[in-house]
Amino acid sequence: MTLSSCLLLSGALFLIGIFGALTRRNVIGILMGIELMFNAANLNLAAFNHFLHPGGVAGQCLALFIIAIAAAEVVVGLALVLAINRNADTVYVEEFNLLKG
């Protein structure tokens, strides 16, 4: 286990996340992509903390904060999806077309 293998993994996760968030039509799918991006950041932080800056805990702390924030983000997001699903009966982004101009 080396730093470069961790970074390769996190970089791949981040790119997969971006790809998913940009190409998915389903809101839930986009949310999953965004979660992957957050987790890539967490993996980075843990790896950097372990390999490059083993003295402190700043990276681990930040990763904990990001985990909590990502969870809160999903809660709010799913609530909004529920609200729109109740009114518009869809979870596909191309059908959210009331607002344009």
Place this chain on the structure above:
Amino acid sequence: MSGLHLLFPEVALSVMALGVMLADLFIAARHGRVLYHLGWIASIVALLLVGVTISDPARYQGVGTLWSVDPMSQFFKMLVLLTTVLCLLLGLEYEDLPPAHAGAFNALLLLSTAGLMFLVSAVDLLEAFVALELVSLSSFILVGFERSRSKSNEGAIKYFLFGAFSSAIMAFGISLFYGVAGTTRLIGLSRSLASNPVFLLAVLLILLGFAFKASIAPMHFWVPDAYEGAPTPVTAYLSIAPKIAAMAVLLRVFTILLPASALRLTGLLALLAALTMTIGNFTAFFQDNVKRLLAYSSIAQAGYIMIGIVAGNTLGLEGVMLYSFIYVAMNIGAFAVAQLVASQAPEGAGDRYGLSSFDGLAQRSFGLALAMAFFLLSLSGIPPLAGFIGKFYIFSAAVQSGHYWLAACAVVNSVVSVYYYMKIAYHMFFMPAPDQVPLRLGPYLCGGLAVAIAGVVIFGVYPEPLVASVQASAQYLP
């Protein structure tokens, strides 16, 4: 945790916000308006507490673990709190909000304001990120607050998807920053980092996160949809408070802590500023909905404010602060009039926020039409009004720092913007009115309008006191 006492206005506001949420349990839904009063009173209390920190700098200002409390941050905190008070006054007169959830509405608005206050003091990416998320999460819910209205839902979900995406990018940027610099603290970074490409990538990714909040060009797509969908008081809030707070962070980072010139990012920032105002102004041309028009106008205004950050000199710093102050007054005013006109638009006329709702406003309520005309003229930067002073300051900063093409681009943009602002004025003064019934003006909206018009007119004619207080506040730590 050293220096926690420096943050007592923020802590007090957060506690009061939770108090408002609890008070909701004990107050019947039909008395929901009481909670709005609690909300704006809490903001005024926090405003006074910030005043205390300014009057006793030896005790209440300094650098803490993650934050730096200095005259500059206190100035922006006062602006954010002022915006909150005015938006809650607008909220008192906004009839479409569900009365049963007034506590949640006020608590979320106050928590978002607390987040912005933390944000403008942040000198560490950890605090900046957490504060930014506090603001984002509260405002996602606020945009979607009219649960039964599809447009509100749709605006909220678009805002949420963009917001979550950009904060994930920012989190990745912060992780790279930590890897290269070994810390998330922005103070005392070594100059040798500036030549590290990974560090530069990290800074760019973090910049994207703040650009989202400030609606700077590549991250501005959410603005018109979220602004149109949101309840109007929330739109007014979003168009001002998070924007100037994000600008304050960019100002602190790129002129003080990590100068853009040292990172060789000045050209990129200048390009983003020019792009932002051009996109904002030229898209606003084609809008028929006043909220969307003001949304694009607020993108353009973000471009102007950003010029001060690009300039990177003292004049630019003061220009950003001055313009932010004036921007609060003129934008709140414009949204207040828009809300009032839309709330009393004739039934069955289609889009209540359409330009046609403004037809003949001058014949129905001349004072209101005149006030709106003042706000619009100020937004476009016509001389006797405050907007001109702000623009003059910012454009001179650009010239002084040698960004001639940026200043020229900004002047051309200002001229172009007159067209779409005057489109509203044309509807108000030269179109026939559907009826001669004057608009009913409630006391709270009237108060908010009075503050806004006073700011726009008085500081336009007599700007010396404002300029003096901005110059006194343009000091920073460390």
